[in-house]
Amino acid sequence: MEDIARFYRQAGPTSALGRHRDRVPGLPADPQALAAIVRGLLIHNYTATVQGLRFSTERRSHMETAGAEAILDNVIGIDAAPWDRERPVERRMFGFCYHFALLHCALLRATGTPARIRCGFAGYFVAHRWIDHWVVEYRDGSGWRLTDPQTGRGDLTGDDFQDGVTAWNLCRGGAAEPAAYGNGELWGWDELRGSLINDVAALNKVEVAGWYWCDRLQVEPLDQPHDDLDKSLDVLARLAAAAESVEDLANCFDRYPEFQPPADAVAR
Numbered sequence: 215m216e217d218i219a220r221f222y223r224q225a226g227p228t229s230a231l232g233r234h235r236d237r238v239p240g241l242p243a244d245p246q247a248l249a250a251i252v253r254g255l256l257i258h259n260y261t262a263t264v265q266g267l268r269f270s271t272e273r274r275s276h277m278e279t280a281g282a283e284a285i286l287d288n289v290i291g292i293d294a295a296p297w298d299r300e301r302p303v304e305r306r307m308f309g310f311c312y313h314f315a316l317l318h319c320a321l322l323r324a325t326g327t328p329a330r331i332r333c334g335f336a337g338y339f340v341a342h343r344w345i346d347h348w349v350v351e352y353r354d355g356s357g358w359r360l361t362d363p364q365t366g367r368g369d370l371t372g373d374d375f376q377d378g379v380t381a382w383n384l385c386r387g388g389a390a391e392p393a394a395y396g397n398g399e400l401w402g403w404d405e406l407r408g409s410l411i412n413d414v415a416a417l418n419k420v421e422v423a424g425w426y427w428c429d430r431l432q433v434e435p436l437d438q439p440h441d442d443l444d445k446s447l448d449v450l451a452r453l454a455a456a457a458e459s460v461e462d463l464a465n466c467f468d469r470y471p472e473f474q475p476p477a478d479a480v481a482r
Contacts (some may be wrong), residue, residue: 218459221328221419221460223328224323225320225323225324226420227419228282228283228419229281229283229319229422230281230306231283234290241324241325242298243325243326243327245329247258248318248321248365249350249366251297252363253364253366254300255307255317256285256311257306257308257309258310258311259277260310261303265303267304270473276307276308276309277308280422280479282319282320285307289306292305306375307465311348312333312423312481315332315348315350315363317329318331318350319350320351322350328352329350329351329352330351330352331348332348333347333378334346334375334376334378334413335374335375335376335378335381335395335409336374336375337375338374343396344381344395345396346408346409347362349361349362349363351373373405378409378411378414379414379451381395381409382407382447382448382451383451385406386448392406392437401435402437403438403444404437406427407443408431410447411447411450412475414450414451414454414467417457417467420467422475422480423481424479424480427476428472430443447473448470450466453465
C-alpha cells in the first residue's frame with residue numbers, strides 16, 4: 215500500500231497548485247481544518263441560488279474552471295486575503311462540488327496527506343435518491359476515510375456515498391435501481407456511465423468534471439442500457455474495483471483511451 219500512499223501524496227496535473235505553492239507553508243495539515251478553509255473560499259451554485267445571491271456572468275463562468283491552480287487564480291482574483299481568512303459569501307468563487315473536492319484534495323496533498331477525489335453519488339441530499347456528487351478520500355493511520363468538504367460531513371460510509379465504480383457495479387448487478395441515481399432532470403444510466411469514467415480518471419489523478427467530451431457515451435436513449443457500451447464499462451469497473459496497485463490503476467485507465475478526458479476538458 216505504500217506505493218499507493220506515495221502516489222496520492224503527490225500532486226497530479228489537475229491538483230498541482232503551481233504558482234500558488236508558496237502559500238502552503240503555515241496551512242494546517244488537519245483534513246477537517248483544510249476543508250473548513252475550502253468552504254471559506256468557495257460558494258456552491260445551489261447555495262447561492264437559495265440565498266438569493268446575484269453573481270455577474272464572469273463570476274458564474276467560474277463554474278467551468280478545471281484544476282486547483284485555476285481555482286486559486288479565481289479565488290485570489292476576487293479577494294487576495296490569506297487562504298485561511300473566510301470570505302463573505304459574495305466574495306467567494308462560484309462553483310460546485312467538484313471545485314470543493316479538488317481544492318481540498320490539492321491542499322491535502324500539498325500538506326503531506328495522501329488524498330484522492332471520488333466522483334459518485336451522495337445519499338444525504340434527497341431521501342431515497344442518490345445525487346451525483348464529488349467528495350474526498352484521504353489516508354490516515356487507519357486506512358482510507360471519506361469526507362465531504364462542501365457540506366462538512368466527515369467519516370462518510372457506504373450508506374452516505376457510493377463512488378462511481380461501486381454505483382455502477384451495484385446497478386449492473388441488480389442490487390440497486392439505476393433510476394434512483396442522478397441530478398435534477400438527468401437520471402439513470404447516463405449519470406452512472408459518466409460518474410464511472412470520471413471516478414476511474416480521478417483514481418489516476420486526472421480530475422475533470424463532466425463527460426460532455428466523451429463521444430463514446432453519446433448513445434440514445436441516454437437513460438437506457440446499451441449493450442456494447444455497457445459491456446466495455448463493466449470491464450472498466452471490474453478492473454478498477456480489483457486494482458491493488460498504481461500499476462493496476464494505470465492499466466485500467468489505459469485500457470480504454472476513449473474514456474480518458476482530453477487535456478483541455480473543463481468542468482461542466
